[in-house]
Amino acid sequence: MVLTKISEMLNQFSPANLKIANYILGNYSEIGFISVEDLSNHSGVSKASVVRFARIVGYSGFDELKKAIQSELRKKLSPYEKIAITDLDRRSLQKQLEELSRNEINNLRKxxxxxxxxxxxxxxxxxxxxxxxxxxxxxxxxxxxxxxxxxxxxxxxxxxxxxxxxxxxxxxxxxxxxxxxxxxxxxxxxxxxxxxxxxxxxxxxxxxxxxxxxxxxxxxxxxxxxxxxxxxxxxxxxxxxxxxxxxxxxxxxxxxxxxxxxxxxxxxxxxxxxxxxxxxxxxxxxxxx
Missing domain, CATH: 3.40.50.10490 (Glucose-6-phosphate isomerase like protein; domain 1)
Structure with a gap:
């Protein structure tokens, strides 16, 4: 889990990375839905620092870190909540099939x-x-x-x-x-x-x-x-x-x-x-x- 990984690395972070880590740990449910700019402003560090932080904790960049957090947040939602917040129903049938298939392929790969x-x-x-x-x-x-x-x-x-x-x-x-x-x-x-x-x-x-x-x-x-x-x-x-x-x-x-x-x-x-x-x-x- 992202939270566990960040918590285990707290003693290794620089002051800038520690600010980012503390904000993520304290506002985890929001991180999956904010931008690099938002996290940069909330943490009081540069956008480049946010990107470097994501790489330090094992992701290619902030987008991949955010997707990992989104995935973990979805697991905590009930089916009713997942259906309520999804935008899949507003996409074409082809896009729905692609997204659902991609998710299952990812499950299989992992x-x-x-x-x-x-x-x-x-x-x-x-x-x-x-x-x-x-x-x-x-x-x-x-x-x-x-x-x-x-x-x-x-x-x-x-x-x-x-x-x-x-x-x-x-x-x-x-x-x-x-x-x-x-x-x-x-x-x-x-x-x-x-x-x-x-x-x-x-x-x-x-x-x-x-x-x-x-x-x-x-x-x-x-x-x-x-x-x-x-x-x-x-x-x-x-x-x-x-x-x-x-x-x-x-x-x-x-x-x-x-x-x-x-x-x-x-x-x-x-x-x-x-x-x-x-x-x-x-x-x-x-x-x-």
């Missing part, structure tokens, strides 16, 4: 940048080594992580448990967690208390945790064995799930490549079961002979 080979290997090896696998997702995220559950069930045979709903729904399952098990969790703002509770149980049991989330500011980020940041910026909705779905696709394929023989065996068994199922359904009335 997610893939976060997924290093080292982290991918951690995920694959943790899945292979696990005795049982628990997959947790709440709200809309439960539909996304169910894709991973389906993929894992397709080419491996170890038990899978979906954790979703209320505490009373998943407590009979989490009580069986052990240190040899694995918890895979996906969570995006607004974070639910249920997922924090699931993670607290996993920590007590010594269960390894794989996390897909939107930011290091996620409440359980420090407790993950491996965490992949999935950019989830949506121009109009709470979250975009392009990044998380891409992560699921890549990890599933990585796993299949690592466990090729096992995957082929499991998928062949599924194919045979499906053939038997279709034969059964094709029978008149679906009755046994």
């Amino acid at each position: 997610t893939l940048d976060s997924l290093t080979p080292e982290e991918a290997i951690k995920w694959v090896e943790a899945i292979i080594e696990a005795q049982h696998i628990y997959l947790a997702g709440f709200g809309a995220t439960r539909f996304v992580i169910s894709l991973l559950s389906y993929a894992l069930a397709t080419f491996q045979s170890k038990p899978l448990w979906m954790l979703t709903g209320s505490v009373s729904d998943f407590s009979p399952r989490v009580k069986h967690m052990e240190s040899k098990d694995l918890l895979i969790i996906m969570t995006f703002p607004p974070y639910s208390k249920e997922f924090e509770y699931v993670v607290s149980v996993a920590r007590k049991k010594g269960t390894k945790i794989l996390l897909a989330c939107d930011s290091p500011q996620c409440p359980v980020f420090p407790y993950a064995y491996s965490a992949v940041i999935c950019e989830s910026n949506s121009l109009l909705l709470n979250n975009s799930f392009v990044g998380p779905i891409a992560l699921i696709q890549i990890i599933s394929n990585f796993l299949l490549l690592r466990e090729k023989k096992t995957g082929m065996k499991e998928m062949k068994e599924i194919w045979n079961v499906e053939l038997e199922g279709y034969k059964y359904i094709a029978k008149e009335g679906g009755e046994e002979e």
